Amino acid sequence: MICNICNKNQATIHIQEVVNGAKKSLHICQICADAKGISVTGLNGINLSELFKTVHNTIAAPQIAQKTPDSNITTQPEIIVCSSCLWDSEKLKKTGRLGCPQCYKAFSGILGYSIPSLHRGDFHVGKKPITSIQNRNDAMVDIFRLQTKLDNLVQNESYEEAAIIRDKINTLKSTIV
Amino acid sequence: MKSNFDNTGILIKKPVAWLSADSTEPQIAISSRIRLARNIANLKFPITSSDNERDYILEIISGACDKVHLFNEKLSFNMSQLSQIERKFLLERHLVSREFCSGNKGSSLFIDSDESFGLMINEEDHLRMQIFSPGIKFKALWENISQKESLLNNEIPFAFDSKLGFLTSCPTNIGTGIRVSAMLSLPALTLSTQINQIIYATGKLGMTVRGLYGEGSEALGYIYQLSNQSTLGENEEEIIGRVGSTVNRMIQHELDARTLLIQNRRDFLSDFIGRSYAIMRHSYLITEKEALNALSAIRMGLDLNMFDSLDMEKVNALFVMVQDAHLQKCLRKELKPPELDAKRAELIRKFLIN
Numbered sequence: 001m002i003c004n005i006c007n008k009n010q011a012t013i014h015i016q017e018v019v020n021g022a023k024k025s026l027h028i029c030q031i032c033a034d035a036k037g038i039s040v041t042g043l044n045g046i047n048l049s050e051l052f053k054t055v056h057n058t059i060a061a062p063q064i065a066q067k068t069p070d071s072n073i074t075t076q077p078e079i080i081v082c083s084s085c086l087w088d089s090e091k092l093k094k095t096g097r098l099g100c101p102q103c104y105k106a107f108s109g110i111l112g113y114s115i116p117s118l119h120r121g122d123f124h125v126g127k128k129p130i131t132s133i134q135n136r137n138d139a140m141v142d143i144f145r146l147q148t149k150l151d152n153l154v155q156n157e158s159y160e161e162a163a164i165i166r167d168k169i170n171t172l173k174s175t176i177v
Numbered sequence: 178m179k180s181n182f183d184n185t186g187i188l189i190k191k192p193v194a195w196l197s198a199d200s201t202e203p204q205i206a207i208s209s210r211i212r213l214a215r216n217i218a219n220l221k222f223p224i225t226s227s228d229n230e231r232d233y234i235l236e237i238i239s240g241a242c243d244k245v246h247l248f249n250e251k252l253s254f255n256m257s258q259l260s261q262i263e264r265k266f267l268l269e270r271h272l273v274s275r276e277f278c279s280g281n282k283g284s285s286l287f288i289d290s291d292e293s294f295g296l297m298i299n300e301e302d303h304l305r306m307q308i309f310s311p312g313i314k315f316k317a318l319w320e321n322i323s324q325k326e327s328l329l330n331n332e333i334p335f336a337f338d339s340k341l342g343f344l345t346s347c348p349t350n351i352g353t354g355i356r357v358s359a360m361l362s363l364p365a366l367t368l369s370t371q372i373n374q375i376i377y378a379t380g381k382l383g384m385t386v387r388g389l390y391g392e393g394s395e396a397l398g399y400i401y402q403l404s405n406q407s408t409l410g411e412n413e414e415e416i417i418g419r420v421g422s423t424v425n426r427m428i429q430h431e432l433d434a435r436t437l438l439i440q441n442r443r444d445f446l447s448d449f450i451g452r453s454y455a456i457m458r459h460s461y462l463i464t465e466k467e468a469l470n471a472l473s474a475i476r477m478g479l480d481l482n483m484f485d486s487l488d489m490e491k492v493n494a495l496f497v498m499v500q501d502a503h504l505q506k507c508l509r510k511e512l513k514p515p516e517l518d519a520k521r522a523e524l525i526r527k528f529l530i531n
């Protein structure tokens with residue numbers, strides 16, 4: 001797989017994003033990853049959707065073409081990253097845990113092998129959830145995202161902005177009670 | 178809301194919910210438990226969430242519990258604010274898991290005051306519901322916990338995939354998210370060294386056997402926890418049925434082993450139980466492990482009518498009280514061995530004389 005950013009080097013980091021059920025993939029080489037500040041151990045602080053946008057715009061542009069023959073990067077183990085929670089395949093292998101519900105899609109390649117051996121089948125039978133409260137979930141997701149933003153602002157000591165976000169959270173919370 | 182400290186204080190005055198002597202049968206199957214793992218749809222699991230994010234999860238679940246009146250009388254415990262002894266105390270009562278005892282921010286335990294039902298919030302998953310009963314009552318427990326799960330689901334959308342079922346942080350729990358387990362006292366199988374074969378055989382049936390305190394613990398007091406390994410591909414009733422029949426088989430094995438011991442090695446068995454009683458009556462230093470093992474032998478002696486002046490209720494109460502955290506909570510003092518072992522021996526001697 002060739003890197004989506006430089007279209008030159010072999011990609012070693014693979015990020016998958018699932019938007020409305022459609023899977024989008026992003027493949028990056030180590031050099032571009034370093035340039036964008038993406039590390040193997042985590043992607044914290046990187047705006048993934050921005051990254052996706054830039055890369056997909058570049059790909060959409062006409063100058064895709066020309067695959068330059070291999071550079072002399074040493075091959076590294078391939079790493080898959082979940083775009084929703086930034087958990088990666090290395091952490092999955094180390095802990096045996098997933099980071100969020102969307103991880104099941106992002107790591108389906110790896111899990112596809114292990115799930116049948118862990119269980120007595122690969123298809124759920126049994127109790128199903130009530131599905132009529134979807135709108136409330138949207139509000140929860142919004143508040144959770146703001147909470148994440150608030151964490152970052154406090155960490156960067158941007159207290160004024162943090163106060164605005166905190167107010168927003170409180171308003172949103174009062175609407176879902 | 179009452180403080181954490183008060184709440185552990187309330188519990189210590191009461192017998193645990195899972196250990197009861199209201200049966201005349203041999204006390205092999207001590208208790209049953211069903212656990213359901215659930216996560217809130219589209220939110221990150223606790224492992225990737227920040228402190229504030231976990232606090233928000235707690236807020237959602239806590240609010241939903243109150244709104245649907247999930248508890249008769251709710252007691253709550255904020256794990257990050259409890260002392261190490263208090264966390265161990267909850268573990269000894271089988272209300273929390275070992276992992277939960279690390280006391281991460283946002284980790285809270287809610288229980289009904291009779292300790293028959295509880296929620297661990299921000300454990301490995303957002304939500305772990307547990308229900309307990311003495312003896313083996315899987316069907317009733319399932320009906321009860323399923324009803325409670327539906328109640329909460331009216332307020333909280335759960336992470337679910339039509340193929341993989343309920344989604345959990347560990348892929349070993351996906352699908353039904355159910356763990357059905359029985360606590361079994363198996364002294365005769367342990368004494369006759371058949372237990373390892375049996376553990377191996379139940380593994381082949383898709384069952385896991387663990388020690389007294391669950392995952393990663395050793396078999397103290399000849400007590401084992403049997404539970405289903407897989408959660409996907411079978412429905413809840415099928416899983417319960419399989420665990421139930423395996424439990425029955427293990428009870429039969431234990432009874433057979435007891436019969437064989439009585440037939441072929443009666444003196445050995447009586448001597449073993451009698452010495453265990455002597456240790457309890459006359460020790461001045463006794464470790465937790467030694468005490469739990471001796472009490473388990475005495476429980477078997479009671480099943481065999483070896484003691485007139487002892488009853489199962491008293492022995493069961495001791496079984497809980499001799500554990501490290503219960504003992505220290507009871508003495509209101511932090512102690513280390515050998516003082517702790519001396520105090521334990523003293524408590525047991527006094528208890529058995531009266």
Ligand SMILES: [Zn+2]
Binds near residue numbers: 030033
């Ligand atoms: Zn590149």
Ligand SMILES: [Zn+2]
Binds near residue numbers: 083
């Ligand atoms: Zn994820």
